[in-house]
Amino acid sequence: MLMFLNRRLDIYIQGPKMVEAYCVKCRAKREIQNPQEITLKNGRKAIKGVCPVCGTTLYRILGK
């Protein structure tokens, strides 16, 4: 519960420029490189970018 709150705070402080996403190739959280805001087919916003380590495309769905 505490970790969850801290993560929310981190996102709030860092803003949308520094976004972390889970990389399935690295099996770790990575800071998204070259993040771009996109809109998904269902109308939700997401951040799309690249894993700085392996180059895999990362997505992070933005809340609500």
Ligand SMILES: [Zn+2]
């Ligand atoms: Zn990776």
